[in-house]
Amino acid sequence: MLPGSIQISGETLSGAEIRDICDSLRENSIKLLSLRGCRLSDRDFGRICRGLAQSHSLAQLNLNLGIVSNLGRVKQLAEALKTNRSVQSLFLHGSPLTDAGLAILNPALSVHPSLVALDLGDCMLGDEGISLICGLLPPDGAKSGLKELTLSANPGITAKGWGRLAIAVAHSSQVRVLNLDYNSLGDQIAGMLAVSVASSRTLEVLDLEGTGLTNQSALILLDMVENYPTALRTLILAENNISPELQQQISDLLSEGEEEEETENREVMAREKNSWICQSSKASEPPLRGGGEKGEWEVGKIGKRLCSAHF
Structure with missing residues (x-):
């Protein structure tokens, strides 16, 4: 039986319900556990954490909206994650972690072998917390790090902290989705993020909704999208003091880039298919002088390299 979900x-x-959840974790019968905004005692939370430590099937854990409500629970969760090896996505949005709580949790997060998505939105984080998060975004060539990071609504983070994050993102080889909505970023930080986007080979989604941006930021982002090749496909700028015309221009350019990449991918796949057809038709014929078959094989290898470079 395939693992199910409890939501x-x-x-x-x-x-x-607590017994059912713990049994399901120990029996490896669930892949997703979501207890969003639920109420339970510290004792029962500890029981769930012990089940989490034993689970080999759980891939997504949602404890949003105040489940991890005190440092005692943070410690229990950290201990469970040190043993667990299966969780890929951890959602703690709306938990009063503060930098102190993240410091307790960080050692488990930094060594977890499977974690790729982390939601720390509205967790009362500050600049010290950002320093810890940057450690989860290893530079190019290091161990695998986060691919999706949410830091929405953390007003305690200053320009210094956001600047540090922008540098980490620029050097991270993994991050694909970055949600910074409802933070006081302003045009200065937006300019730094534009440099990060231009430097990143993987960042596809950037959410800057409600972050205090103006047309000044939009013009920088427009120049980046128009003149520099990036992996960016979605840029959310709603609820900012940016003209609809500028937002539409940026959106249109991102859409054009995505269409061009899809067309290029189809052409590469077609060339690769044709090269293999040529190889198959030559296989039953005598070798040509001058290395004809070798030439066909080289075309095939080039096609494969191009294809892999776009996926």
């Missing part, structure tokens, strides 16, 4: 929202968990 409960906004309820007070009963003893029977």
Whole structure:
């Protein structure tokens, strides 16, 4: 039987529900556990964490909206994650972690072998927390790091912290999705993020909704999208003091880039297919002088390299 899911929202968990959750974790029968905004005792939270430590099937854990409500629970979660090897996505949005809580959790996060998505939105983080998060974005060539990072609504982070994050993103070889919505970034930080986007080979989605940007930021972002090749496909600029015309121009350019890449991918796949057809037709014929078959093979290898470079 394939692992299923348990999703409960906004309820007070009963003893029977806690037992079912713990049994499912230990029996490796669930892939997704979401307890968004639920109420449970510290004792029951500890029981779930012990089940998490034993689980080999759980890939997504959602504890959003205050589940991890004190440092005691942070410690229990950290201990569980030190043993767990399966969780790929961890959502703690709306938890009062603060920098102190993240410091407790960080050692487990930094060594977890599977974690690729982390939501720390509205977790009351500051610049010290950002320093810890940058450690989860290893530079190019280091161990695998986060591919999706959410830091929405953390007003305690200053320009210094955001600048440090922008540098880490520029040198990270992994991040694909970065959500910074509802933070006080302003045009200065937006300019630094534009440099990060231009430097990153992987960043595809950047959410800057409601971050205090103006047309000044939009013009920089427009220049970046128009004149520099990037992996960026989605840039969210809603609820900023940016003209609709500029937003539409940026959106149109990103859409054009995506269409061009799809066309190029199809052409590469077609060339690769044709090269293999040529190789197959030559296989039953005598070798040509001058290395004809070798020439066909070289075309095939080039096609494969091009194809892999775009996926």
